[in-house]
Amino acid sequence: MHTVFRIGEVRKIDKKSPLYEVELKLTSDDDQQLRQLTDRIREESSGSTGWYRMGQLLLKIDQFNKAEELYMALLEQASDDSDRAHIYHQLGWVKRNQGQYKEAASFYEMSLKIKRKTLPENHPSLANTYHNIGQVYxxxxxxxxxYEFYEKAVKIREEDLPPNHRNLASSYNNIGAVYNDMGNYSKALKFYEKAHKIYEKAPPPDHP
Known part of the structure; x- marks a missing residue:
């Protein structure tokens, strides 16, 4: 692990000076809080290579333009369909957050096209892509x-996930929202209630 310091006392040198004195304390490698922090950072910025982890981190901190530049560069260097499917999916995420929904749908669907060639029809990764395409539409x-894409996602998730999983609740909630927007309030209520029951019982998203 690299050298990491804790910030201790912060003191102003004197009343007239804008300078401060900061007390730094060297942490040990077995510092439990530091270990938890680094584990959390690794989890939040997961990826197979450093560049993919960098892209994931840029998305987490809403640096979408920089993430787009990185993923476009990675796309030029991608050597197999698995990498391209992942990058297209991430670019879809970027474009959706930039409000460019048609471009987002295009990238997600390019990712989906590759995944459907290489993965079984009930693979969880397909459910995530269906779900994201549904959000864009x-x-x-x-x-x-x-609704068409949300339904495809929820069918896979109902088979793959435990009945109290938050991703399943998210699917039910989104289907409820679609029914609500279409004015079918009784069906919207049905799916909202299914989502609510899961959210009441499911552990929080940051649960270990």
Missing amino acids: NNMGDYSKA
Whole structure:
């Protein structure tokens, strides 16, 4: 582990000076709080290489333009379909957060096309991509298309996930929102209630 310091006391040198004296304390390698922090950072910025971890971190801190530059460069260097599918998916995430929904849908669907060639039809990764495409169509106000992809996602998640998983609740909640936007309030309520029951019982998203 690299050298890490804790900040101790911070003192102003004198009343007239804008300078401060900061007390630094060297941490030990077995510092439990430091270990938890580094484990959390690794979890939040997961990826197979340093560049992928960097891209994930840029997304986490909402640096979408920089993330786009990085992923476009990685796309030029991608050597196999698995890498390209991942990068297209991340670019879809970037474009959605930039409000460029048509471009987001295009990138997600390029990722989906590759995944459907290389993965079984009930693979969890497909569910995530279906879910994200549904969100983009929902953002564009195309609720029938959004429902189509949300339904594909929820079918996989119902088979793959335990019944109290938060991702399943997210799928139910989004389907409820689509029904609500289409004016079908009884069906919207049904799915909102299914989501609510899971959220009441499911552990929080940061639960270890």
